[in-house]
Amino acid sequence: MAEPLIGRLVVIGLGLIGGSLGVALKAAGGCREVIGVARREGTGQQAVELGICNRATTSLEDVLAELEAGDVIFVAVPTLAVESVLGEMKGRLPAGVTVTDGASVKGSVVEAARAVWGEVPDFLVPGHPIAGSEKSGVTAAREDLYRDHRIILTPLDNTAEAHLQRVRAMWQAVGAEVLDMPVGEHDEVLAATSHLPHVIAYGLVDTLAHDSENENIFRYAAGGFRDFTRIASSDPVMWRDIMLANRDAILEAIDLYRGNLDTLRSAIDRGDGEYLMGVFTRAKAARDHFTKILAKKAYSEIMQAQEVTFIAQPGDTVSGTLRVPGDKSMSHRSIMLGSLAEGVTEVEGFLEGEDALATLQAFRDMGVVIEGPVDGRVVIHGVGMHGLQAPPGPLYVGNSGTSMRLLAGLLAGQEFDVTLTGDESLSKRPMNRVATPLRQMGAVIETGPEGRPPLQIKGGQPLKGIDYELPMASAQVKSCVLLAGLYAEGETSTLEPASTRDHTERMLAGFGYEVQRDGARASLRSGGSLRATKIDVPADISSATFFMVAAAIAPGSDVILEHVGINPTRDGAINILRQMGADIELDNRREVGGEPVADIRVRYAPLKGIQIPEDQVPLAIDEFPAIFVAAACAEGETVLTGAEELRVKESDRIQAMADGLKILGVNAEPTADGIVIHGAGEGAVFGGGTVDSLGDHRIAMSFAVASLRAGDTIRILNCANVATSFPNFADLAKRAGLKLQVA
Ligand SMILES: O=C(O)C1=C[C@@H](OP(=O)(O)O)[C@@H](O)[C@H](O)C1
Numbered sequence: 193m194a195e196p197l198i199g200r201l202v203v204i205g206l207g208l209i210g211g212s213l214g215v216a217l218k219a220a221g222g223c224r225e226v227i228g229v230a231r232r233e234g235t236g237q238q239a240v241e242l243g244i245c246n247r248a249t250t251s252l253e254d255v256l257a258e259l260e261a262g263d264v265i266f267v268a269v270p271t272l273a274v275e276s277v278l279g280e281m282k283g284r285l286p287a288g289v290t291v292t293d294g295a296s297v298k299g300s301v302v303e304a305a306r307a308v309w310g311e312v313p314d315f316l317v318p319g320h321p322i323a324g325s326e327k328s329g330v331t332a333a334r335e336d337l338y339r340d341h342r343i344i345l346t347p348l349d350n351t352a353e354a355h356l357q358r359v360r361a362m363w364q365a366v367g368a369e370v371l372d373m374p375v376g377e378h379d380e381v382l383a384a385t386s387h388l389p390h391v392i393a394y395g396l397v398d399t400l401a402h403d404s405e406n407e408n409i410f411r412y413a414a415g416g417f418r419d420f421t422r423i424a425s426s427d428p429v430m431w432r433d434i435m436l437a438n439r440d441a442i443l444e445a446i447d448l449y450r451g452n453l454d455t456l457r458s459a460i461d462r463g464d465g466e467y468l469m470g471v472f473t474r475a476k477a478a479r480d481h482f483t484k485i486l487a488k489k490a491y492s493e494i495m496q497a498q499e500v501t502f503i504a505q506p507g508d509t510v511s512g513t514l515r516v517p518g519d520k521s522m523s524h525r526s527i528m529l530g531s532l533a534e535g536v537t538e539v540e541g542f543l544e545g546e547d548a549l550a551t552l553q554a555f556r557d558m559g560v561v562i563e564g565p566v567d568g569r570v571v572i573h574g575v576g577m578h579g580l581q582a583p584p585g586p587l588y589v590g591n592s593g594t595s596m597r598l599l600a601g602l603l604a605g606q607e608f609d610v611t612l613t614g615d616e617s618l619s620k621r622p623m624n625r626v627a628t629p630l631r632q633m634g635a636v637i638e639t640g641p642e643g644r645p646p647l648q649i650k651g652g653q654p655l656k657g658i659d660y661e662l663p664m665a666s667a668q669v670k671s672c673v674l675l676a677g678l679y680a681e682g683e684t685s686t687l688e689p690a691s692t693r694d695h696t697e698r699m700l701a702g703f704g705y706e707v708q709r710d711g712a713r714a715s716l717r718s719g720g721s722l723r724a725t726k727i728d729v730p731a732d733i734s735s736a737t738f739f740m741v742a743a744a745i746a747p748g749s750d751v752i753l754e755h756v757g758i759n760p761t762r763d764g765a766i767n768i769l770r771q772m773g774a775d776i777e778l779d780n781r782r783e784v785g786g787e788p789v790a791d792i793r794v795r796y797a798p799l800k801g802i803q804i805p806e807d808q809v810p811l812a813i814d815e816f817p818a819i820f821v822a823a824a825c826a827e828g829e830t831v832l833t834g835a836e837e838l839r840v841k842e843s844d845r846i847q848a849m850a851d852g853l854k855i856l857g858v859n860a861e862p863t864a865d866g867i868v869i870h871g872a873g874e875g876a877v878f879g880g881g882t883v884d885s886l887g888d889h890r891i892a893m894s895f896a897v898a899s900l901r902a903g904d905t906i907r908i909l910n911c912a913n914v915a916t917s918f919p920n921f922a923d924l925a926k927r928a929g930l931k932l933q934v935a
């Protein structure tokens with residue numbers, strides 16, 4: 193066995209927290225020996241019998257005498273007992289021994305150390321395993337308690353690196369993720385997320401237990417009571433200590449909560465159902481997504497960095513009738529316009545992907561009551577053109593360029609300040625394309641360095657209409673300007689260099705707002721209002737394209753994609769694939785809520801390389817990664833030009849695809865504004881290999897489709913963001929016949 197990480201581990205306090213570290217580190221072979229120290233002899237004996245420690249004693253003094261450099265002492269006693277334990281160590285600790293602890297409040301541990309030593313010694317590494325439970329005592333100790341749990345360490349400026357590393361390595365050895373945080377921040381975060389809930393749970397059970405009808409209350413108390421009050425079974429001594437030790441931060445959290453409870457009380461009193469729906473829908477969404485919400489906060493970056501790998505085995509055909517999720521562009525716009533409308537808008541077919549949900553959350557944050565989504569149904573209680581409220585903090589829109597750019601326009605005309613932020617990929621994308629025209633309209637807006645996010649938008653600025661000639665074909669820029677135009681004096685118009693998706697114009701009209709359209713120009717005037725409506729979002733043609741390409745490249749395939757939006761500003765992929773020889777049939781054509789829809793049937797037919805017409809580029813802008821896969825399977829050369837916009841999407845899609853295609857053995861040369869792909873025609877076009885999607889959903893799904901014509905396994909890294917536009921992609925792909933595994 194490898195050399196243990198640390199020498200001896202001394203655990204002072206053999207309860208759930210201390211005992212679990214002992215048993216886990218012993219099992220992991222992470223130390224030479226575990227020595228337990230307990231106040232009562234019986235506890236120590238029991239701990240030895242349970243395999244928690246090799247030996248136990250009641251005398252800390254005796255143990256200290258035998259320690260040497262490299263040993264670690266873990267203090268796992270109730271918070272207020274820490275000081276006396278540290279006091280016992282003073283003057284008796286051999287040099288090089290590390291001391292750490294597991295108390296839930298760090299400020300008081302630091303104070304205790306100061307009281308004992310005059311200053312916090314460099315060998316003390318304050319820590320807090322976030323792994324407690326309502327169970328306590330030596331019998332509650334579990335070997336797996338810390339596996340995949342977070343440990344927060346709060347080192348001070350003078351904490352010695354060697355001691356910090358030792359403690360970090362110890363926790364990692366038992367499967368924990370270790371994070372660092374300043375002491376004060378730790379105590380504030382924990383006051384809100386752990387200490388306040390305990391106060392409330394203890395308080396609620398105590399209130400009900402004192403009620404003269406308590407027997408009935410406990411007898412009939414259903415799951416809600418049980419779930420909510422589980423933590424009132426926790427160790428009272430430990431929690432008394434925490435309350436006293438973290439007094440100030442806990443009082444602040446209680447006051448905040450009390451204020452909220454009072455507001456809820458008066459809403460119930462005056463029968464304000466709308467207010468209650470606002471609180472409950474926001475809270476439900478926060479709870480449903482709380483792991484992600486936490487990921488943006490101090491607790492962890494780790495969650496966001498969640499790794500998803502697609503492993504695609506060579507496949508043969510795809511078949512079946514599939515309905516891909518709702519259109520992303522329309523889902524965003526349904527929330528935006530529904531929020532600004534008068535009355536209640538009902539949306540069906542809403543895309544429950546991260547991007548559209550980011551827009552939904554942004555409007556909730558601005559006070560709009562939005563029910564759902566449940567099975568694609570969303571109900572938006574519109575607040576009218578001037579009813580949005582200042583959000584409590586920055587609006588975080590994740591990976592979604594559409595959210596950020598459209599919101600920028602809409603928010604430029606509000607009365608309040610707002611900041612828009614996004615994830616790592618979005619933070620690299622250009623925002624001057626919207627900031628420039630908005631400034632021309634009179635908006636006050638600041639970008640980050642080089643015109644990247646975050647966007648800081650100043651409220652209360654009078655906007656004036658402009659006639660804006662777009663420098664690039666972008667529906668996001670066009671929509672941004674038109675949405676700002678809703679709040680600008682006079683007329684606002686946009687002139688686009690090539691036709692781009694027109695969902696904003698169509699949907700505004702659907703909400704009863706007049707938009708003039710004259711060729712490449714769209715214009716509107718401010719001062720109107722939006723009337724709530726019903727929206728049926730068709731399936732997203734961008735998502736459908738992955739299955740269109742799949743059927744087009746895999747001999748024997750026959751797929752029907754139901755209820756897909758085939759708006760003529762979005763149908764470039766159909767036109768391009770048809771030109772390449774694909775067998776695509778549009779059946780059951782109809783119009784749904786102002787948008788054309790059809791069922792798309794694709795059967796395998798051999799493809800040939802083409803020069804892609806430039807006028808099709810904006811009409812297929814998101815579909816190119818998949819089209820490149822089709823091009824690789826076509827006979828001859830496919831040339832794309834005029835598509836430099838692909839370089840500023842979630843990744844540089846020209847480079848990302850060229851790199852991946854080359855790894856898989858395809859001859860693909862990127863150019864400044866496109867790519868040249870030499871298609872192999874027949875047989876297994878792609879070799880096996882590992883490609884990186886760079887966190888770009890469309891790159892990930894495109895390479896998964898390539899597996900249908902691969903000779904060996906394709907591994908695709910960084911696929912978590914598939915959830916932004918197509919959360920059930922892997923399930924549908926498997927149903928259709930792809931041999932896809934998600935790891
Ligand atoms: O307006 C929209 O909903 C979108 C417009 C396109 O972006 P650009 O306007 O940047 O081309 C597209 O790539 C994006 O997925 C959605």
Ligand SMILES: C=C(OP(=O)(O)O)C(=O)O
Pocket residue numbers: 520547591592593594595814841842890917
């Ligand atoms: C470019 C895309 O989206 P967005 O710009 O909204 O991030 C996309 O979905 O391919």
